[in-house]
Amino acid sequence: MVVAASKKTWTPFISSAPGKAILFGEHAVVYGKPAVAASVDMRAYALVTPRHDGLMHLVFPDISVDTVIRSSDIPSKEQTEVLLHPGDVAELLPPSLLKPEGAGRTAVMTFMFLCSALLTQQHREQGFSICVRSLLPVGAGLGSSAAFNIALASALLRLNGLVDRADSTEERELVNKWAFKGEQVAHGTPSGIDNSVATFGGFLQYTKGTAPVQLGSAHYLRVLICDTRVPKSTKALVAGVRVLRDAHPDAIDSVMDAIGSISLTAARMFRNARTPADALQNHLADAVRLNHALLVALGVSHPSLERVRDVAAAHSMPAKLTGAGGGGCALALIPPSATDGDIESVIRELSVEGIRCYPTVIGGCGVKITDAIAGKSVVAWLERKNMTGNLCSISNNDFALAIARFASMPSADFGAI
Template sequence: MEVKARAPGKIILAGEHAVVHGSTAVAACIDLCTYVTLSFPADSDMNDKLILHLKDLNLEFTWPIERITAALPNSTSSIPSSPLSCSNETVKALSVLVEDLDIPEAKIGLASGITAFLWLYISIQGYRSGKVVITSELPLGSGLGSSAALCVALSAALLALSNSVNVDVSQKDWLTFSEDDLDLVNKWAFEGEKIIHGRPSGIDNTVSTYGNMIKFKSGELTRLKSNMSLKMLITNTRVGRNTKALVAGVTERAIRHPNAMNSVFKAVDFISNELASIIESPANDEIVVTGIEEKLEELMEMNQGLLQCMGVSHASIETVLRTTLKYKLTSKLTGAGGGGCVLTLLPTLLSGLIVDKVTTELEACGFQCLSAGIGGKGVQISFSDTS
């Protein structure tokens, strides 16, 4: 039996940075996914090995099972239904297994993701031979939740071939877990995210697991249900950014100008809550949908202006804003800013010719453009018989 899982990436529609200071933010999944295929090959050459194939990067790593058991003699797979945090001692032991690999210097950033992979695999499947193949439509390190999508898809695939969830393996179409099983997937994925990021908010893995949209404020997450199809052009500026430095910069600005910045954060809170309310409002016909899209554009524009007030824009982001504005399209940065990705709302009635033109112009600047539906389904799995 082989299982394939797919988990979507995410965007922040409103509220980034301000959420750190008590404001509301809204996040949504996108229909660009990470795919994980898990199998337990009967081939004798594959016995007693754990293989990880990163197909997009043309990298494959192999660990003898005996090497894993020697490094982690006290690990257990008896409680996949009860996620536990990875201890510091286990992280150190896993790091030794990762150091055994010949990871190219240019890809050394993969180490934390591989560590999370090993821990999730061993925790849920134990010391079992297997092969995991990973592909993704999400650019790495661009703020679109690629690490969370990996942890969610991996957790889903591993749990699907365990006794901890109830799934119909005879079904060959894409399936969604029950609500309780989704909760379990999300808890495991969050533990994987902690290995990669240290102290993640849990927002990325939650959106990837459950899909659609969520509103969050001061640690409280509320799931939202969109009543219309939204489409965005996502422009990856390919400019790397230091998220911690950007967050610290906003905090320092708030210390220097407390009254002004508190007003900015309060305004963002209003924008996020209004955006969430609009998204959940009825969208019965084309005229109503157009009206909703126009309101969303205005809120995006206001949010972008406030993000500029926080000092997290960048020359590359401003280039995207100017370019899309020429075509009367509205854009805002998503995530940390300082580079990263920019969202451009593509109205329902917008001509495909316009989309092609703006995409061509943005790509001529060296940017990467991705078209994505917003607020769709979360993690899903499918099975196939390999016998």
């Protein structure tokens, strides 16, 4: 099963993981109701290439990180094992590596924690370069953090030989466990839902305090993710709903019950691999409209989200806010009858107002490790693209297209990589 660890030499590979979106049940989940989340096939990709100078070269262009780390900077396994919380790794790092508060600091801390726990002596001595590119907007509630952590954790597990292609349940559970620790470094006390959806892919039902339930990945839906780019505070929005509930407990509890039953019915349909695609699509269209209306009743929508809903609805695409609301992202279902022209019209109309739309699919595959693309090794692919060892010189979209073209697949199937 496992190859990399025992080998003295190894060849470049790419690990990748998708983002996530809450499909149904945000806010109600805080009150113990079920929610349904799905993988969003906009992925983070980590390209890992060997070095022979004992240095780890971290290149995260999306967040302007380009740092060289010596193996002596990495805390020992014994040191991080005794930390009360993975986030305390900061105490063990040389001050020169601790960047100012922000995305770069979090990403480097996560890398150091995971290296400390997972990197073998051989790989510390040899060194490697890791370049992460992501098609997910950072900090927009689409799980860019979990996708990054999974790409990182699976890459390091592959290096030390505990994971090969990350395609078995056993391997995925291991990746999920370590990605969750990465999430703890970044977020303190995450629920674990983002990393679970992104590791396993497909659809997942979750209820506070219980283990997430995999709903399988038999269904694959086209959606338009619309990032309003209006900043939001999940904490403030959750607190606002709490105030409303305190004032109107019966009414708000009824809203929460209604949202919970929308999630449950959708979960049942996703779980059944034989649910016909058109029945699923029709049911989800109503469920999306209903769930959004109930979120409006909770006071968590925003004019920008209503604008997405109106423009998408005018092109027969039902839309709802996803996540906490108050800005952030909305998700519009693209029915099979929608033409490319319909999709482009929605994207164009919304882009004029500063809203960025990403056509993608939900329910696609989770973590993946690729060392061959369309039958050719990653090395051959890099050589052909004239970018050996360096994924950083091209834009994210060009990167996506380069892989998709090389693999001769439509970008909608990009998740296959």
